[in-house]
Amino acid sequence: MYQRVLAGDSLYRIRKDWNERGILTTHGCAWSDRTLKMVLYTPSNKGVREYRPVMPDGSRAKTSKMQVKAAWPALVDEDTWQQVSDVLDARKKARNFHQPGSGAAVRMYPFSGLIRCSLCGTSMIHRGGVYQCLQPTPGGCTRSIRSAEIERLVEEAVLATFKQITLHPTKHRTSGSDLAARIGLVATLDQDRERLGRLDDDYYDGLIDKAMWVRQRARIAERIEATRRQHAARMSEQHAGLNIDMTTVAAEWEGRTTMWQYQAASLILQAVLVHAHPADMMTAVPKRRNESTEDFHVRRDAHRAAVLARRVEFIWRA
Template structure:
């Protein structure tokens, strides 16, 4: 049977009864029954037919002398499969009998010719049927109907009409709000997994899978032809804004844990971006790494300038968590006082797509460069040079991408307040990117100690309080926030 949506196999049962009657009329005995229910024998079908394959294998072992089917088309409509059946039948003297299509003696040339001809016509009829079905589905889609198949994520089928599934629709709307507020796909997937939420198939959520599901136009109530067909879960404006964010952030580091990295924090001396590291005492810091080639800070024009000779000076280092708290305190105070306003968004779909393609191309170039070095086609010096050029182009592309995207809407980011300590690192960084250009870090002034002395009589808790107070006193001299 090629179609049994209810799974009752009533059609198979009727066909089996007719086949058994034919077996009884011919005076034969049933050795085995092979059933592939709800699997088409059409040449257009891609579903495997395990029972048919087993039947051929057992026929090839000579386990039975005849194959009985309801009709020739129930055996197969795939000419190549029929040729395999003919070869086995001819080699092992197996006869083929059908209720509706008669009997074929495959041990004669005429019998094989007739069987192949009927198989070819069955295949042609199957293809014509496929064409008619496709045309009918296309007409249905243009009229605002469904094409069939499983219900898309977020919906269930009720009387052949899609309606929102309350639980899944709630997740979708929550994900859309969080993306527009600056959270990442990976942060949402991690949180859902931690809460025990699973996909329809019971699997854990992956960032790529969630991105694909949130990019489907069915969420706007549109079918595959782009025609309004059911009530949406997301409005068109919300969906399109979400797509800009998704398309512009496919290269976001899913393990990102710092809101101040990725070029937002720069060394005030050499202008190079500072990287996160963890000291021997366990706390995180941001440091300018000596000798590292990178793109200088965008001091005046807003564009990264690279001469090929800039290297990190290694003089600036600062406590990460204290810097983050200090910057957020400065920014929030400025917003509340009305001195700081968010950067205007400037999302551009065409530029976002172009820049994403450029980043994909740079990733492919880096892979080819690495492979050439591993295969011995590039020297270590040339590999380092090309890698540096790729990094420069990647940084420039990311800078342009931020400009093309603008930033997530400021109102959406702060819609539920400014409790930034409970935000994800990606959301914190997106928030800062809407109001500041960069953070410049200066080294400690010459002759100044980096921490206050600790007398032997002072407890660690007391000294930490003094150390924090000392850090806050030095912060205005070391930290410069550029708006």
């Protein structure tokens, strides 16, 4: 895992790979970015035992007050551990360097912006393994729902709807010149984002100083934002995905990009509303005595499906 981080793999990629291969945590749970980060930062992996005393208020000290050599063998040498910690710290600073809307690349999901909180109407944000409502107001809504479950439900509903659609193949297409211009803008965006990545690498490798990094990064980010505005201006007033043939979406879905899937879904889906957990249903299913793990998982999955059916509401386009 340490070598993969040093090789450039993101925590998202490692977590996705492990979960798909069935590699679970010691508690038998799926991995999350937060869990991976905690494991990577753990000093015990480099053969060090740390002491964090209990503070007067009952909380544990956030920083180590004492470190001693552990009795167990180190899983990774100290230099590698420190290099990985520096990489993770640098990635965090890079993510926090730009405020939203500054042109920084953001990971997108097929239904980003479509999944909304039914209480406040805010688009729910994908964080870790959940979609969460983060309304920035005092006492704001913090409703959440498991991302894997709702994404699977929405995808099944969208594909089932597309399979029933029979429209003329030439309908819903844009002109060739407009499409070519948009493709050119997308290519420009990709090139600038690659430049942004190379610039970050040069800074982390010590090839340029911070002042030059900040100046060039701001210039590239400004150019990215300008290109994005041009791209948005060229999109059709009715919808951004009108060049998609709706009769072939179901067949093309699997091999398409996330942006294409989002545009295709938005053609027929206006919003997916997430309601509160039903008051008459348990939030968690306890395991029964003498119940096998397989039977428990079947009963738990059935309960989750029933809850999901009551929590999720589809708002389709006319």
